[in-house]
Amino acid sequence: MEHIRTPKVEQVKLLDRFSNKSVTGTLHLTATHLIFVESNSTSAQEIWILHHHIASVEKLSLTTSGCPLLIQCRNFRLVHFVIPRERDCHDIYSSLLRLLRPVSYDELYAFSYNPKQNDQQREEGWQLIDLAAEFERMGVPCDQWQLTDVNREYKVCETYPRDLYVPITASKPIIVGSSKFRSKGRFPVLTYFYQEKKAAVCRCSQPLSGFSARCLEDEHMLQAISKANHNSRCIYVMDTRPKLNALANRAAGKGYENEDNYPNIRFQFVGIENIHVMRGSLQKLLEVMGTRSLSMTDYLVGLENSGWLRHIKAIMDAAIFLAKAVTVEGASVLVHCSDGWDRTAQVCALGSLLMDPYYRTIKGFMVLIEKDWISFGHKFADRCDQLDPDPKEVSPIFTQFLECVWQLTEQFPQAFEFSEWFLIQIHEHVHSCQFGNFLGNSQRQREDLQLKERTYSLWAHLLSEKQNYLNPVYSLSFAESHPVLEPSTQAYHFKFWRNMYHQYDRSMHPRQSILKHVLTLKESNRELEGTVQALKTKLQAFGVSTSPLKPQTPPRERSLPSRPQSLILGAPLLSRKEVQQEEDEEVLGEEAREDAPASTDGERTVEGSSATENGYGELTGSFGSKNEPAVVTLEFGVARMTC
């Protein structure tokens, strides 16, 4: 690779973000990854960082021990290297600067990533999600809704998919007319159909109404949507923006629906802030959370000042409003914001997830993302900074959606087939550019890039490791008894998502993971059931009838359940006993690290490593770092005592 000047640097120090701990190792720079291999042979941890994951590289001023290099990743990892020689540091720095700014799509990892699958397997991967089948599942087309071919050639709206569903009474001229009256041509189309009440969730962009403009076709369009629902005479129009923002847009010839011109609509502002506010909010949040020796006061004040949870709650409130209107009132709802690809996607997707248990399954969640985010043109390339970065376009809109789902899993632990690791893994890959799904800004662009021929689908990959993402307490009967989720939006229900934003800061996580433990047991239950069956068959060969066997006194020899090769994210799993033994043998540090938290098996598949780190370090790392008064005093005390 012409951009790599120094492929390998030895004696590099990796500093822990929150304590004074450091390890020494070798830094390797490859075409796709930055790799750090610890030199200590017993616990050699490896850190693989994909270039696409790097958000920024910073070279700090030279210190006595070397040249510090600070790398910030989009998956919220932060690594701090100290490179002995400044020249090496500079080489790595400038190579990275070039490598993390790909200039063309061809440079993205997805186009070189090869998981050793043949063409047929790849094709099957891409066929896993079929949106036509999804609309059929909802009961569309039906007597009121039909598939339109108006956008077959992307002529009406470039950023919409080819296949769109509209009311049967919406003729082509109405569609085309309406699209001309909407930002970026994004006219109202169906995204979710609530069969039980025949109520529709539609989405679009803002109308180009300015102060007084109107468009008969657009008015007809909304009426057609209204007429398609016999349950309710009127439809809700949710403008997900704060009113002030919508008003400001009027001056630019855009704006919102005038209730006088649209009969039978109920107009509602929801007040979700725009992408710039969200970007700033996350930045503030991360700044606070990255502070060393953070006090509780600064943590809570910082959490409040960042506004992050307030924004999460606003999105949730909007989704709940949508779900209630549809499921309780049986009304159809039209959702829009400005362009209809950020807040609209958040609210439509989250609202559908509240209404339909299918979207709470692993497969269904993939379908939901494919539908409301990918096909309807959420600008992943821009928002996630994949290529040719415009910092003003970057925003954690999709991350917020994932977080809202996580907040729901906290309130409804049995409602989701997947655990938070599924959400975190998706987040990882939205930024990894390893799979084709999230590349580009629209369906049309993805077709131009021939992604289905040249890259692999993330969904196939995730399904192949499905067992890692299962929620062990998921219950089908819960889904049946709670088809619609009604979360509480009390402020105290919204929590800081530590496992997302501190995914790689292992010292902060619970040392033993309930999730992982129960998942292992559930897996082992399945195997044990098989063993019981096999043993029974064998016994039958002896002519023994085996059905009424009751659990007997504990056996002398306890047989451990055989465990799956890996649990979460491909870390080698020792059996509990083995771990225990190892710990007992450890002379110096007896630390409980029985079950490394699932999250800390951080060398994820995307980074292609299976090395695990040991333990969680010395005490200073766990309850104090340099600035912590306790430890300072302690160290100070020791120092003074020795001299």
Place this chain on the structure above:
Amino acid sequence: MEFAELIKTPRVDGVVLHRPFMPTVEGTLCLTGHHLILSSRQDNTEELWLLHANIDSIEKRFIGSLGTIIVKCKDLRVIQLDIPGMEECLNIASSIEALSTLDSVSLMYPFFYRPLFEVIEDGWQLFVPEEAFKDLESMTDEWRLSEVNKDFSVCPSYPSLLTVPKDIDDESLCKAASFRHGGRFPVLSYYHKKNGMVMMRAAQPLTGTNGRRCKEDEKLINATLCAGKRGYIIDTRTVAVAQQAKARGGGFEQEANYPQWRRIHKAVERSNVLQESLIKLVEACNDQSHSMDRWLSKLEASNWQSNVKEILTTACLAAQCIDREGASVLVHGTEGTDSTLQVTSLAQIILDPACRTIRGFEVLIEREWLQAGHPFQQRCAQSAYSNGKPRSEAPVFLLFLDCVWQILRQFPCSFQFNENFLIMLFEHAYASQFGTFLGNSVAERLKLLLSQKTVSLWSWVNRPQELERFLNPLYEPNNLVIWPSVAPQSLLLWEGVFLRWNRSSKCLDEANQEMVHIIEYNKELQNKVNSLRRQLAQLETEDGPLQTP
């Protein structure tokens, strides 16, 4: 005094009970000497039995002749009673007020409670100092059991038997006691088997402004150090607070007089500040109208989570000194009955796996809280809804339980008990049918004849049928020191206590049940596999299968 005098209206019909997340119940309200009872007198409906002692405060409201009493309980629950008839309502309210604020301990319910179960194992015998000392003796001969306080004259808040360094005679102990606040001279709190280091606790030394010293005190604590070894004194107060204490006759150990000891100051809040913190926290949790910003700012302003973090950090520090630095530790604050006990007991949970079992935890509470003289009766007289000026109430014990819960969250497989066990202890510390948490010291408890006249909480808890509710299905014993993270991101609000009555826990409970089911099913399957294997092995050794191919 007769309770009947206080009960102006013993019975009212047509009372409606409102509780959050539960259907309203209409029925008859009865007042007895110790309980408020509401029963709909129908089969299959739950009756409300509320101990008067559990009532923290009440509020009355009237709309026409319909009166409403809002009852706020020490376990933080808030219920509403709609009582027809103004006079009835006023009578009920004043009766409740009188009955829930009885001053005399001997009128408390535990003295009237007769258990409906057979006491198999007397909880009053749970912790016997002599036996505990025998265990210690098997590990070291450096210590002895002193009877210097057998009539509680040396230190009224200490128990009669105390573990002290072998070489220090009772006379020196008396002198050291006169140098420490409340006579609380340094005694053994914990012996770390792994390296022989110890943790001691005491009250502040009475150095005063003129820097008094006490040779016996110095000798006493130096006796716990091996030759050439150093130790740490963890003062739970900040330097400034400790300095101020001098003016009131208190103070801290001067370096010059304790050259082998290094003093570390921490900032654990004193008990009077904690009560305010609890009141603010509960107020924030109960207000349903909060926006996100307001909630976070009120949570912050309560300072509760900061207190949790500070106490945990201090306990970790003590544990670090002992386990990592290989040094002995002396912990004290001002009186040595509050923050000191929080720190010493939490450090033991971190260091000693035995404290993470149900038995061990009970013994820890018995030893480090009840016997060590934490004034439960004063501290738990009122809880978060008290409107009066706080006298000596403070959620010191609740904060300790919160810290234990934080560690439990981080090490969910390392504790034999579950969250319910901790919540149960919180409830019983504030209002109980058992005598365990009555009184402020061993001396007071003896005077009240608690062990003869009341039932111990442990007698009830340790019955197998009760214990079952408190077992942690994930428990797998380990012998490790468990170091919790004290980063603010790792510490959570204890929802099980503070949001308990403000949210529906149905979904969480069901998920928990499902988890227990998976674990139990696993055990069942393993047993089945083993028994089948044995059966098969037996058959195979006896004779081959019938149709060997």
